[in-house]
Amino acid sequence: MADVPEPGTRAEDLLRDLAPQVLGALTRRYGHFGLAEDAVQEALLAAASQWPADGIPASPRGWLITVAARRLTDLLRAEQARRHREKAAAQQVPADHWLAAGADVPPAAADDTLVLLFLCCHPALSPASQVALTLRAVGGLTTAEIARAFLVPEATMTRRITRAKQAIADGGAEFTMPQPGERAARLAAVVQVIYLIFTEGYASTSGPSLLRPDLCAEAIRLARMLRALLPGDAEVTGLLALLLLTDARRPARTGPGGLPVPMAEQDRGKWDAPRIAEGTALVTEALRRGPPGPYQVQAAIAALHDEAATAEETDWPQILALYEVLMQASDNPVVALNHAVAAAMVHGPRVGLDLLDNVGADQRIAAGHRLHTVRANLLEMAGERDAARDAYRRAAELTASPPHQRYLNARAARLAGQAS
Amino acid sequence: MKYMILVYASQRDYDAMVGKPAPGEPGWTGADFAAMGQFMEQFSSDLAESGELVDTQGLTAPSQARRIRLAGGTPAVTDGPYAEAEEVLAGYWIVECDSLDRATGIASRLSNTPGPEHVRARAYADVRPLAESRHELDG
Numbered sequence: 068m069a070d071v072p073e074p075g076t077r078a079e080d081l082l083r084d085l086a087p088q089v090l091g092a093l094t095r096r097y098g099h100f101g102l103a104e105d106a107v108q109e110a111l112l113a114a115a116s117q118w119p120a121d122g123i124p125a126s127p128r129g130w131l132i133t134v135a136a137r138r139l140t141d142l143l144r145a146e147q148a149r150r151h152r153e154k155a156a157a158q159q160v161p162a163d164h165w166l167a168a169g170a171d172v173p174p175a176a177a178d179d180t181l182v183l184l185f186l187c188c189h190p191a192l193s194p195a196s197q198v199a200l201t202l203r204a205v206g207g208l209t210t211a212e213i214a215r216a217f218l219v220p221e222a223t224m225t226r227r228i229t230r231a232k233q234a235i236a237d238g239g240a241e242f243t244m245p246q247p248g249e250r251a252a253r254l255a256a257v258v259q260v261i262y263l264i265f266t267e268g269y270a271s272t273s274g275p276s277l278l279r280p281d282l283c284a285e286a287i288r289l290a291r292m293l294r295a296l297l298p299g300d301a302e303v304t305g306l307l308a309l310l311l312l313t314d315a316r317r318p319a320r321t322g323p324g325g326l327p328v329p330m331a332e333q334d335r336g337k338w339d340a341p342r343i344a345e346g347t348a349l350v351t352e353a354l355r356r357g358p359p360g361p362y363q364v365q366a367a368i369a370a371l372h373d374e375a376a377t378a379e380e381t382d383w384p385q386i387l388a389l390y391e392v393l394m395q396a397s398d399n400p401v402v403a404l405n406h407a408v409a410a411a412m413v414h415g416p417r418v419g420l421d422l423l424d425n426v427g428a429d430q431r432i433a434a435g436h437r438l439h440t441v442r443a444n445l446l447e448m449a450g451e452r453d454a455a456r457d458a459y460r461r462a463a464e465l466t467a468s469p470p471h472q473r474y475l476n477a478r479a480a481r482l483a484g485q486a487s
Numbered sequence: 488m489k490y491m492i493l494v495y496a497s498q499r500d501y502d503a504m505v506g507k508p509a510p511g512e513p514g515w516t517g518a519d520f521a522a523m524g525q526f527m528e529q530f531s532s533d534l535a536e537s538g539e540l541v542d543t544q545g546l547t548a549p550s551q552a553r554r555i556r557l558a559g560g561t562p563a564v565t566d567g568p569y570a571e572a573e574e575v576l577a578g579y580w581i582v583e584c585d586s587l588d589r590a591t592g593i594a595s596r597l598s599n600t601p602g603p604e605h606v607r608a609r610a611y612a613d614v615r616p617l618a619e620s621r622h623e624l625d626g
Contacts, residue, residue: 215535220542323517463505467547472505473520480506 078118081127082111086207087292089131091179093139094242100186101232102142103135104204110135111207178244180205181296185245188256191238196231197260198267203228205292206285216282217267254297258306258362261289265310269317283314304353305363311346312369315339326474331378343373364393383412400432404441416449436465440475447482456482489541489583489617490590494597496577498569500606501548509571515603522601530596534582539593541581549575581617590614 086107093103110131124130187201202208202216214224245253268282290307297303319333350366353359359367368389375381390406393399403426411419423442427433443458456479463475499509504523508514515523534540552575554568569575584590597612 220540323521326517463507464550467551469505469520470524472507473517476506 078123079115081123082114082118082131083207083288085128085131086111087180087183087205088128089135090204091183091242092132093135094183094186095179097136097139097143098242099139099143100240100242101236102146103139104232106135106139106142107131108203108209109138112209180292182242182244184257184293185253186235186240186242188253188260189235189238189240190253190256191234191240192231194260194263196227196234197256198263199224199227200231201260201289202264202285206289208285254300254303257293258302261286261293261306262310262362264289265313269313283310283317286310287314301353301356302360302362304349305360305366308346308349308353308366309362309369311342311349312366312373315342315346315373326470330372335376338373343370346370347374359392361393361396364389364396381412383409387413400426400429401437403429404432404437408441408444411445411448416445419445420449434465436462436471436475439465443475443478447478452482488586488590489581490587491615491617492580492582492590492594492597493576493613493615494578495574495611497572497574498549499571500574501550501577503603503606513603513605515606519601519603526600531580534580534593539582539584541583543578543580545578546576549573587614587616590616 090107094100113134183205187204188197199213202213210224211221214221264282265286287310290310294303294307315338319337320328322328347370350370353363368386371382371386387409390409393402394406407419407422410422427438432438439458439462443455446455446458459475459479463472466472504515531543549569550567554565555562582590582593591614594612594614
């Protein structure tokens with residue numbers, strides 16, 4: 068199938084998996100997260116060019132740590148020389164600090180990866196910086212690859228990552244696990260960053276994207292990594308389930324010409340059954356553990372959609388109940404919009420339209436096309452063709468995406484044709 | 488040197504492209520639209536791959552534009568300031584390459600952009616060298 072990513076070579080996969088472990092080990096031993104990150108990138112590049120020719124070394128992790136540590140020493144010397152030149156010798160890091168953590172009892176590589184995730188999603192950074200740094204330091208992507216994925220020039224992404232590393236250094240963040248008291252909030256940030264990486268990929272999948280690394284696949288890989296580190300965390304499990312259950316519908320969500328296909332009209336035969344099975348099992352497991360967090364509830368909603376053999380068989384009463392749970396947990400207007408749709412499917416379009424009037428009072432959503440698209444759908448359901456047509460046209464004017472405009476104008480034209 | 492490659496379209500062109508053609512005008516089919524999107528994506532990808540792409544953006548329909556000008560000494564804002572058939576900037580690429588001829592060669596590839604024949608017949612692209620900054624002049 069065309070949209071399954073090309074499997075990387077064995078050496079590439081191995082390098083991507085080892086990247087956070089090597090960076091974790093180096094940072095734990097020497098500190099200097101920013102420079103260590105540069106050193107690891109260079110070691111990864113060296114491996115990528117040498118391993119395919121010379122063969123994979125007996126201890127790939129040891130090889131990478133040795134090469135990266137050598138490079139870091141060079142970088143630290145250069146940094147020190149620079150500081151001498153700037154007569155800022157007083158700020159030097161004492162040499163004994165370099166060996167702060169004992170090398171005799173190496174901490175588990177898994178813990179290092181987790182600490183690294185917490186560091187990349189540090190609250191001092193903007194979400195965009197957290198995403199970029201996570202993809203580079205934990206995901207092992209190059210700056211050029213990340214720049215392409217977000218369609219920004221490489222120089223822009225380089226600046227963003229450099230500033231992010233500087234902010235972490237300025238904030239004096241330590242390479243240690245967050246304190247128990249702040250751990251929940253920090254983990255929520257990590258989960259949010261992985262979700263953002265996924266939605267960036269999911270929102271942009273239109274047409275052939277030859278150069279964009281698959282951000283959805285990358286987010287799923289990171290979510291799997293996080294779950295392997297924290298198998299007992301129900302929200303992490305909920306996140307992985309949500310990503311799998313959403314990604315499962317991807318093959319069916321765009322039609323010929325890259326036009327979006329609404330869920331009710333998708334060819335469910337194209338949905339990825341193994342992903343649905345895996346996601347459903349995960350969310351079932353997570354929900355058994357007690358009061359569910361928002362990712363688990365969203366995963367449960369996705370599972371109900373995915374399990375319906377036809378759009379008509381969708382369990383809307385159950386979905387409506389879950390949206391009510393989500394509504395209590397947040398005042399997100401997109402949740403309110405989906406809640407109105409679910410209410411319309413259970414109690415009829417009039418009930419949904421009444422709820423939309425309240426949603427429309429929220430300025431965060433009133434200016435966008437989504438509210439008008441949903442209103443148009445519900446008006447069409449209610450048989451109010453002229454009003455539905457106007458709402459589709461209004462939605463088309465409000466979206467900046469040409470494929471969406473084509474879709475919405477086609478819906479409007481179809482209603483105009485029926486009316487005359 | 489940096490060069491800007493510019494392409495143009497009117498509100499009427501935008502409407503036709505997104506499935507809302509003016510009465511009596513032929514519209515774009517789904518296949519036309521898909522082929523154009525695929526071509527543009529490939530064009531930009533090739534430039535990124537060759538290292539010549541600095542930036543590229545597409546602009547939304549001219550009806551979304553606002554114009555600001557002084558009216559009686561104070562700034563006044565006009566929504567959708569263009570006439571229906573007026574051609575305005577629709578998108579651009581900034582490329583960095585050795586010469587105006589090379590940039591011209593890049594822009595010439597845009598003449599292969601698929602689309603309805605009547606649109607292809609009157610489409611054009613301009614290439615304009617970017618001005619160097621004062622800083623570089625002083626250097």
